[in-house]
Structure formats: C-alpha cells, structure tokens
Amino acid sequence: xxxxxxxxxxxxxxxxxxxxxxxxxxxxxxxxxxxxxxxxxxxxxxxxxxxxxxxxxxxxxxxxxxxxxxxxxxxxxxxxxxxxxxxxxxxxxxxxxxxxxxxxxxxxxxxxxxxxxxxxxxxxxxxxxxxxxxxxxxxxxxxxxxxxxxxxxxxxxxxxxxxxxxxxxxxxxxxxxxxxxxxxxxxxxxxxxxxxxxxxxxxxxxxxxxxxxxxxxxxxxxxxxxxxxxxxxxxxxxxxxxxxxxxxxxxxxxxxxxxxxxxxxxxxxxxxxxxxxxxxxxxxxxxxxxxxxxxxxxxxxxxxxxxxxxxxxxxxxxxxxxxxxxxxxxxxxxxxxxxxxxxxxxxxxxxxxxxxxxxxxxxxxxxxxxxxxxxxxxxxxxxxxxxxxxxxxxxxxxxxxxxxxxxxxxxxxxxxxxxxxxxxxxxxxxxxxxxxxxxxxxxxxxxxxxxxxxxxxxxxxxxxxxxxxxxxxxxxxxxxxxxxx
Numbered sequence: 453x454x455x456x457x458x459x460x461x462x463x464x465x466x467x468x469x470x471x472x473x474x475x476x477x478x479x480x481x482x483x484x485x486x487x488x489x490x491x492x493x494x495x496x497x498x499x500x501x502x503x504x505x506x507x508x509x510x511x512x513x514x515x516x517x518x519x520x521x522x523x524x525x526x527x528x529x530x531x532x533x534x535x536x537x538x539x540x541x542x543x544x545x546x547x548x549x550x551x552x553x554x555x556x557x558x559x560x561x562x563x564x565x566x567x568x569x570x571x572x573x574x575x576x577x578x579x580x581x582x583x584x585x586x587x588x589x590x591x592x593x594x595x596x597x598x599x600x601x602x603x604x605x606x607x608x609x610x611x612x613x614x615x616x617x618x619x620x621x622x623x624x625x626x627x628x629x630x631x632x633x634x635x636x637x638x639x640x641x642x643x644x645x646x647x648x649x650x651x652x653x654x655x656x657x658x659x660x661x662x663x664x665x666x667x668x669x670x671x672x673x674x675x676x677x678x679x680x681x682x683x684x685x686x687x688x689x690x691x692x693x694x695x696x697x698x699x700x701x702x703x704x705x706x707x708x709x710x711x712x713x714x715x716x717x718x719x720x721x722x723x724x725x726x727x728x729x730x731x732x733x734x735x736x737x738x739x740x741x742x743x744x745x746x747x748x749x750x751x752x753x754x755x756x757x758x759x760x761x762x763x764x765x766x767x768x769x770x771x772x773x774x775x776x777x778x779x780x781x782x783x784x785x786x787x788x789x790x791x792x793x794x795x796x797x798x799x800x801x802x803x804x805x806x807x808x809x810x811x812x813x814x815x816x817x818x819x820x821x822x823x824x825x826x827x828x829x830x831x832x833x834x835x836x837x838x839x840x841x842x843x844x845x846x847x848x849x850x851x852x853x854x855x856x857x858x859x860x861x862x863x864x865x866x867x868x869x870x871x872x873x874x875x876x877x878x879x880x881x882x883x884x885x886x887x888x889x890x891x892x893x894x895x896x897x898x899x900x901x902x903x904x905x906x907x908x909x910x911x912x913x914x915x916x917x918x919x920x921x922x923x924x925x926x927x928x929x930x931x932x933x934x935x936x937x
Contacts, residue, residue, distance in 0.1 A: 464511070464513050464514025464515070464516065470517050470518050471517075473518055474521045477518070477521050477522060477525060478521060478525075485529060489534060489536060489537045489912070490537065490538055490912065492537055493534065493889035493890065494533065494535075494537060494540050494889055494892035495534075495886050495887070495889045495892050496530065496531060496532070496533065496534075496889070497889065499531055502527070502530055502531035503531055505527045505531075506527065506528075533892075535547075536548050536910075536912070537910075537912065538910055538912035538913040538914060539890065539891040539892065539917045539920065539921065540892050540910065541891065541892060541893040541894075541906035541907055541908060541921065542892050542893050542907070543894065543907075544699060544726070544753070544756045544757075544907045544909055545755070545756070545762075545910070546755060546756050546757060546758065546759035546760070546909045546910055546911070547759055547910040547911055547912045548759060548760065548761050549759045549760075549815060549818070549819070549911055550818075551811075551814045551815055551817075551818035551819065552758075552759060552760040552811040552814060552815045553761065554814070555810045555811040555813070555814035555815070556760075556761045556810070556811045558814075559806065559807050559808075559811065562574075562807075563807075564807040565804070565805070565807075566579060566796060566797070566805040566806065566807040566809065567795070567796070567797030567802075567803050567805050568787050568791075568793075568795040568796075568797055569787070569791070569793030569794060569795055572807065573793075574807075575807040575809055575810075576793065576795070576796065578807075578813045579599070579600055579794065579796055579807075579808075579809035581809075581813060582600065582809045582812045582813045582816065583599065583600070583766065583768075585813075585816050586752075586766055586812075586816075587768060589733060589816070589824060590725075590729055590730075590732045590733070590744070590750070590752070590768075591732045591738070591744075591745060592744065592745055592750060593745055595770075596768050596770050597768070597769055597772035597775075598766055598767060598768040598769065599766070599767055599772075599796050599799045599800055600764065600796070600808045600809060600812065601751075601764075601765040601767050601800060602764070602802075603753050603754075603755060603762075603763050603764065603765035604645075604724065604725075604726035604751045604753040604765045605647040605650060605651065605765075606765060606767075606801070607751030607752065607765045607767040608647050608648050608650075608651040608722070608751050608767075609650075609651040609654060609801070610751070610767040610769075610775060610799070611749035611750070611751050611767050611768075611769060612648070612651050612652060612655055612657075612691065612722060613655060613775065613778040613779065614748075614749055614769050614771075614775045614778055615636075615691045615720040615722055615748065615749060616632070616636060616655055616657065616691070616778065617775075617777050617778040618689070618748070618774050619636040619689045619690070619691060619720065620632075620636075622689035622718075623689065626777070627778070628777045628778050628779075628780055632655075632656045635657060635658070636657060636689070636690065637663070637685060637688070637690040638652060638657060638661055638662045638663065638690070638691045638692075638693070639663045639664075639678060639681055639690060639691070639692050639693070639719070640665070640692070640693040640694075640695075641664075641665065641678070641695055641705030641710065642664065642666035642667065642671040642672050642673040642674070642703075642705065643673070643695035643698040643703050643704070644662070644664055644693060644695055644724075645695055645698075645699070645724055645726065647726075648693055648724055663681060665677045665678045665681060669899045669900055670701070670703070670899050671698055671700070671703055673705045673710075675706055675709055675710075678692075678710070678713065679713055682713055682716075682717035682719060683717065685717065685718075687717065687718050688718070689718050689719070689720070690717070690718070690719045690720075691719065691720050691722065692710060692713070692714050692719040692720065692721045692722070693721075693722050693723075693724060694706075694711075694723045694724070694747070695723075695724045695728070696723055696724065696725040696728030696729050696740065696744065697725065697727045697728020697856065699896075699905065699907065700852075700860060700896050700898050700903075700905055701851070701852035701853075701858055701898060702728070702835075702852075702854070702855055702857060702858035702860075702907075703852070704728060704740050704855075707723060707741060707742065707747070708742045708743030708746070709743070711743040711744075711746035712743075712746070714746075714748075715746065720748045720749070721746070721747040721748055721749075722747060722748065722749045722750070722751070723741075723744050723747045723749070723750045723751070724751055725741065725744065725751060726751070726752060726753045726756060726765075727752075727753060727857070727909065728740065728741065729741055729744065729750065729752045730752075730756075730758075730824075730828050731856060732744070733825050733828050734825050734828045734829050734832070736829075737828070737829075737832065737856065740855070740856065748769065748770045748771075749767065749768060749769045749770065750768045750769075751766070751767050751768070752765060752766050752768075753765045756909050757827065757828060757831070757857075757909045758812070758815055758824065759815070759827070759909070759910070759911050760808075760811045760812055760815055761811055764808045764811065764812060772799060775798075775799040775800075776789070776798055776799060779798060779799060779800060779801065780798070781798075781803075827911055830911075831857045831908040831910075831913070832856060832857050832908075834857075834908050834913060834914075834915065834918050835854055835856065835858060835908045837915060837918050838854075838859040838906060838908075838922065839854035839859045839861075841918070841919070841922040842859060842861045842922070845922065845926060846866060847863060847864065847865045847866065847926060847929060847930070848861055848862070848864065848922070848925070848926065849861060849862050849864035851898050851899065851901065852898060857908045857909060858905055858906070858907045858908075859905075859906055860896075860898050860903050860904070860905050861903065862874065862878045862901065862902065862903045862904060863877060863878055863925060863929040865929065865930075865933055868933075871901065874901070874902070875901060875902040877929070877932060877933070878895070878902040878904070879902050880932055881925065881932060882895040882902075884928045884931075885924060885925065885928060888924060888928065891917070891920060891921045891924050893905065893906040893907075893921070894906075894907075904925070906921060
C-alpha cells in the first residue's frame with residue numbers, strides 16, 4: 453500500500469483550541485449589546501466608512517478564531533442597523549425575543565440538517581409539532597399540513613407551486629413531470645404583494661399574466677369585477693390570490709367573499725398572510741382574516757410579528773400531496789417517497805434547510821397563545837396611539853384609516869396644499885429622519901401621495917417610542933419649512 457502524506461497544519465488551521473474563549477466573547481458582547489439596544493441609534497451614520505474596515509485581500513494565514521470574532525465585535529456591531537430595537541418601524545421586522553434568540557443559538561450549536569428524518573429526527577419532529585401549533589394559533593383547519601420556509605416570499609412560492617400543480621391536474625397535466633404546457637389564469641385582489649409577482653415569475657407563469665382587480669387608487673379590491681372575471685372562465689380552473697395585510701396601510705382583501713367565489717368558480721384561493729394573518733390571534737381583530745380557513749393555502753412570515761430571527765416563515769396547504777408532486781425528486785441515497793417519517797425537504801425547493809423549527813417551537817412553548825395575543829394587541833394599541841397623535845397634530849395628516857398595526861400619514865403644515873410641494877417636503881423629511889437615526893420607518897406612496905408607513909411589530913416598542921417618532925417628524929418638518937421660508 454502506498455503511503456499517503458497528510459497536509460501540514462497551517463497557521464490558520466481549524467482546531468478546537470480557543471473555543472471556550474470565543475463563545476465567552478460573543479456572550480459578553482451580546483449581553484452588553486442587549487443592555488444598550490433601547491437607547492442605540494437605529495441607523496448608523498456613514499455606514500460605508502465603517503464597512504471599509506472589512507476590506508482587503510483574502511488572508512493567506514488566518515488570524516485565528518479569537519481575533520476574527522473580536523474584529524466582528526469591534527467593527528461589525530457599530531455598523532449594524534439596530535433593527536431589533538424598539539424604534540425600527542421599517543420593513544415589518546420584529547425584534548428577537550429572549551426565547552427565540554437562545555433557541556437560534558442552539559440551532560447553530562447542533563447544526564441539524566432538517567431536510568429529512570434520516571438527517572435529524574429532532575428537527576423533523578419539532579417542525580411537525582410547530583406546524584401543528586401554528587395551524588391552531590391561526591385558526592386554520594387541523595387537517596391541513598405545512599412546512600417552514602425562509603419567509604412569506606418562499607411561502608408564496610411554495611403555496612403557488614402547489615396551486616399550479618393542482619391547476620395542471622385539473623387540466624390533465626402533471627406540471628411537475630411534464631412542465632408548464634399551458635398558462636393558468638391568475639386573478640388577484642388589489643393589495644397583491646411584490647413577493648407574489650416574484651413567485652409567479654419563478655414558477656413560469658409570468659408577472660404580466662396576473663389580472664389584478666382594483667377599485668380606486670388605494671388598492672381596494674374590485675369584488676364585482678373579480679366575480680365577472682371568474683364567471684368569464686366558465687368553470688375552468690384558476691388561481692386566486694388574496695392579501696391579508698397591505699404594508700402601506702394595513703389593508704385587507706375581502707377574504708371571506710373571495711373564498712366563496714373560489715368555491716363557486718373552481719379556483720384555488722391562496723392567502724398571502726405575511727403579517728396580517730396574525731390578526732387571527734386576537735378576538736377583536738379576527739374578523740379581518742375571516743374566510744382564510746376556506747382557502748386552499750396560506751403563507752405567513754414568522755420573523756415579523758412572532759419576533760423570531762430572520763429568516764423564518766411558513767406555508768400551509770390543505771393537501772400536502774400537491775407540494776410533494778410539485779417538488780418531487782429521487783435518488784438512491786435519499787429516503788424513499790413512501791417513507792412514513794416527516795421529510796420536509798420533499799415539500800420545498802431547498803434540500804439544504806436550516807432547522808428553523810427550534811426558535812419557532814421555543815417561542816410558542818415559552819409564550820403560548822396568550823403571549824402572542826398580548827404582543828399583537830399591544831402593537832395594534834401602539835399603532836392606535838400613533839394614529840391619535842397624528843390626528844391631533846395640526847401639521848400631520850392621517851391618510852388611511854388605522855385598523856391593524858400600520859399608521860399611514862404625512863407631514864402637512866397648515867397653508868401648504870400644493871401636492872407636488874408636499875411630496876417634495878415629505879421626501880426630504882424622510883431622508884432627514886433616516887440620517888437623524890433616532891427612529892427609522894419607511895416612505896411610500898399612498899393614493900399617489902408621498903407618505904410614511906411605520907409598522908409596529910416589535911415586542912420592545914413602548915408608548916414613549918411612538919411619542920418620539922411623532923416628535924421627530926414634527927421637529928424635522930418644522931425645521932425644513934423654516935429653512936425655506
């Protein structure tokens with residue numbers, strides 16, 4: 453037998469030496485960061501300059517784990533957007549709860565491969581349990597199945613892949629095997645999210661084929677037009693998409709009437725419930741998503757209102773077999789399709805899957821139904837406080853009714869009624885607010901007007917954070933107006 457020489461250990465070789473020290477470094481930094489998070493600026497000034505510290509060529513000899521982690525702590529934390537803090541109101545991002553944070557660390561510790569039972573019975577079973585608990589939490593039928601995803605974008609992709617498979621079988625085509633030989637009709641309510649467009653583009657249906665039926669200029673669904681469009685199909689199968697929770701103002705498509713139209717006209721109704729589905733958790737809000745249990749699929753973001761770490765979502769479907777056929781794959785080294793164990797990698801695009809069930813399960817176990825309900829109701833109450841502040845202020849204007857966790861408004865000083873000038877002023881206010889860093893929220897257009905859309909989902913946010921948001925907008929708005937007198 454010939455001799456095989458092992459490679460020499462380089463200066464940067466991977467060893468277990470220093471493991472205890474680097475973990476202590478991260479723990480100490482995490483404790484200090486979390487102590488300060490309530491008072492930190494949300495947006496850091498000059499992020500480009502801070503990020504220059506990471507530039508340079510690939511090291512030939514590594515610095516070792518301790519120095520690498522210390523550099524992250526010293527140079528990365530000052531450059532990080534403090535999105536887990538109480539005054540980040542952009543992109544509907546939740547702050548990570550203590551249970552979710554610890555469980556996410558545990559996820560990295562055990563690094564389970566959640567593709568199949570054969571890779572990790574632990575990850576597979578906790579995902580199965582988490583899906584069952586989530587169906588219960590959102591008042592969806594217990595007989596449904598589901599799978600964890602990277603978020604509502606992938607959730608939409610997964611659910612619409614199931615819808616496409618169903619449509620093909622209605623037309624005598626197994627799309628998973630034969631491909632998309634014809635295009636399915638796709639109809640949508642007025643609040644259709646870009647992630648649904650993206651999902652349909654990936655699935656080969658095409659963005660341009662979506663028939664979006666809107667009444668007016670605020671995104672409301674034209675229900676009579678939708679009914680006429682379905683009637684025109686003459687009972688041929690179609691895909692219908694409803695949105696629960698419009699990011700601009702928290703609007704909802706009329707889910708219950710859309711579910712009834714879907715049953716009547718042979719349509720697969722998918723509900724994109726990214727954050728709006730959480731209305732089901734609070735009795736006074738559940739009417740907003742009434743009818744979701746009559747859909748065939750529903751998606752949701754868990755890193756939004758559930759406050760688990762990025763990235764995490766879920767796709768729920770009335771019959772998992774459509775997903776299994778849409779994402780079918782087989783190889784001699786993989787589990788067989790008749791394996792009785794839960795193999796969630798058979799139901800999604802990814803075969804490499806992080807064990808997202810750990811922080812989801814830990815959150816539900818730690819806080820339960822009552823904890824999630826309190827979080828939802830607290831956020832909605834804070835959005836109501838913001839809307840009340842706006843309505844009471846002489847220089848602010850509420851642009852949309854407040855019904856969930858979004859308050860859509862703009863700065864509107866008395867005597868300034870030129871819409872072009874108001875748009876310019878509010879655009880500049882938003883730029884100054886971001887640079888100011890005390891609060892952070894998104895700008896948008898609502899009914900054609902530049903507007904602000906703070907969205908409240910973070911468990912850390914308190915009344916004083918809402919009061920500060922209003923104060924900052926009014927302060928910066930008044931300063932800009934004074935500069936241009």
